[in-house]
Amino acid sequence: MSTLTVPAAPAHPRQARWTFLLHRWALLVWAVLVVVIGGLLLWTAGPLADEEERAWHRVDMCRRLSRCVVDMGSYSGTYTLLTYAMMLLPFVVAAWAGAALTARELESGTALMAWTQGVTPVRWLAVRLALPAAVLTAGATLLVALHRFAWGAIEDRPDRRPAWWAPFTFHANGPTIVIACLTALAVGTLTGLLVRRTLAALGISVAASALLLGGAHWLMPRLWTPVTEVAPFRDGYPSLFDGVEIGHGMVTRGGAHVPTPDCTATTMESCVRLYERDGGTGYFNTFHPASHYWPLQLTTSAVLLVVTVLLTAASFAVLRRRTG
Template identity: 75%
Template sequence: MSTLSVSARWTFRLHRWALVVWAVLVVAIGGLLLWTAGPLADEADRGWRQAEACSRLDRCVVDMGLFHTMYGFMTTAVVLLPILVAAWAGASLTARELESGTALTAWTQGVSPVRWLAVRLALPAGVLTVSATLLVVLHRYAWAAPEDRAGPYTRWWEPFTFHANGPTAVAACLTALAAGALTGLLVRRTLPALGITVATSAVLLGGAHWLMPHLRTPVTEVAPFQDGYPHMFDGVQLSYGMVTRTGAHIPTPDCTATDMDACLRLYEQHGGTGFYNTFHPASHYWPLQLTTSAVLLLVTALLTAASFAVLRRRTG
């Protein structure tokens, strides 16, 4: 039996309970997403149709069910999975084995440090990629469930829905895994590594979300005052305001008047001719997803390379 197989089996034995907990978590979230997309979506559809039928009555009490509540919980769960991965990777994947001396024992029994780290990254990465992809597919199914039914549904550009519906959720899990491995190698103590990894991953993922709208050229549309802001709340917003006679885009002047005509006169006094809105429409969804995922995977690669560099330096 090769040393690689031995290392893989040893890794599985050390972290089997983490695998069991992760499997239970994935099955639970997946099952709840299917429940949300099926019975709960049907229940919300019936409630919405009842609300439409009785909207003209003086009093109408309608139960809309748990669809939107459960959808919100499950979306949050999918988005926060990378933080859970970071906590486990920072505390257990490398730091605990270095702190307890398990890693040193493995290195003295024919498993090189590089191979030891490669196995500890490769196996969780495979599990995370498959399971996170499955949850993304099920989440998209739950998100799209109201489309063929009555009533409103969550817009694609809402932050948590955006990430839970695409490959950024998978890439974020891999970034958290790499961040945890590197932190464990640097800190070598379980509890400090856990806290540092969670904080670092939150910063990295928050930074990726902040960067996301700037990874593709947005669309800017202009409309006359009477038409209002074009496509407002219809995509990922970057900026909006007033267009002047010179074509400049400036913030819309504050207007406290209750009469819209009075506000329009104020805008015209400031040289305004209409409103503008700079945003990403629905056609930019996949380009934004793919570019953001590429950025996260690049960060993952850099963190992984740094992990091997730190390991080589400390083990000679």
């Protein structure tokens, strides 16, 4: 492939305005998404949460009845739907960045025209990354704050709201979803520069973002030292379903932690006798408790931020190589 040489020229003072006009529909769509999701989160935190509270009070009052039907309202379903919507935002960003931000302008020749009319390729790319990054950060941060507000709206019954460690709730409640949007922006930008075909860049950007974000979620519990609790057989597994679980099993007389043997007995007492015959003394559970929420959030965000910086640097390197 031949290298395109672009003469050095002073930066165009209206490049930011041109970028805004070129992608104003994308900005409008993002604004609508933030307003709609944010408004629904406020509705969930207000009227729907109050409805949920009243429903649980009615449940408490009618527990003595043999039959009791209570409408629990729409809080849980609406909260879940909005949480899913927030988790899809990085993939929307990746699709747009890969298809429209870079690939379409390279495929149509718009970028080349800008480079020959007083805008250096580096500034062209810098503006196209800086403006969306600022808008994405502001919008996603607002949604995270509103999501936490909706999640905590039924704090009087924390056992009835989604667990803090549930994967989608965990990310939608903290900065990882904000950094994930920036990572998706960097993925789409680099993909567009490499592929330079709109539809192909769209699909590859979404797939690459799914791999990166899925990998970050898999790595998340391994970025901080977990807690291990031990309990005798009669007490069951300690702190089970109280946090991000790493693993659980049986403790042996020698202190080793091994998987709990399979047991086909009809009673738990029979299983315990089997475990004790195999040298077991109790159960263990290795997990991250609620106090690890922010360490897990911040370490995962840091990893994603490093990946974003590397992808951004790679985008500039690819652009320099192709433009000379």
